[in-house]
Amino acid sequence: MLYQLTFIDPALSHDSHAEAFSIGLFHSREEAEAVAVNMLAHVPGFCDHPCVYRITEKEVSGPEGNDLREVFLVIGWNTNKDLEEIDLVESCCFPSLTEAQAALEHLQAQHCRSAWTIQCWIVGQADWQEGYLRD
Numbered sequence: 678m679l680y681q682l683t684f685i686d687p688a689l690s691h692d693s694h695a696e697a698f699s700i701g702l703f704h705s706r707e708e709a710e711a712v713a714v715n716m717l718a719h720v721p722g723f724c725d726h727p728c729v730y731r732i733t734e735k736e737v738s739g740p741e742g743n744d745l746r747e748v749f750l751v752i753g754w755n756t757n758k759d760l761e762e763i764d765l766v767e768s769c770c771f772p773s774l775t776e777a778q779a780a781l782e783h784l785q786a787q788h789c790r791s792a793w794t795i796q797c798w799i800v801g802q803a804d805w806q807e808g809y810l811r812d
Contacts, residue, residue, distance in 0.1 A: 679734075682702075682730060682803070683698065683731050684700060686726055686727075698723075701801070704801060721808030724808075748771060749795055751768040752795075
């Protein structure tokens with residue numbers, strides 16, 4: 678199991694769309710929590726606005742362990758009239774690109790989405806360290 682850290686800026690969210698920032702995947706809930714607390718205290722945007730975070734469990738396909746360095750996720754989505762991503766479909770984590778590509782084909786057959794991607798995540802690396810600016 679890995680733990681996905683996501684921040685949400687409620688002020689940028691509306692109706693059925695939440696402005697979410699995927700920060701990273703971590704080996705433990707405690708590691709993800711420590712990153713969240715640090716970012717809320719020190720990273721521009723996250724510390725300047727009333728952001729909230731959530732940590733969700735992400736299953737890993739096949740054998741896992743603390744030596745897992747990178748994983749691949751398949752994500753599909755549609756867009757609304759404002760070009761915001763909606764109707765997200767997200768796979769579990771795969772330890773290889775080959776497994777993720779096979780999952781992509783399977784998910785595309787199951788779900789009609791306008792766009793698909795395979796994302797590579799370095800486990801334990803926090804993205805958005807430079808922060809963000811509101812308009």
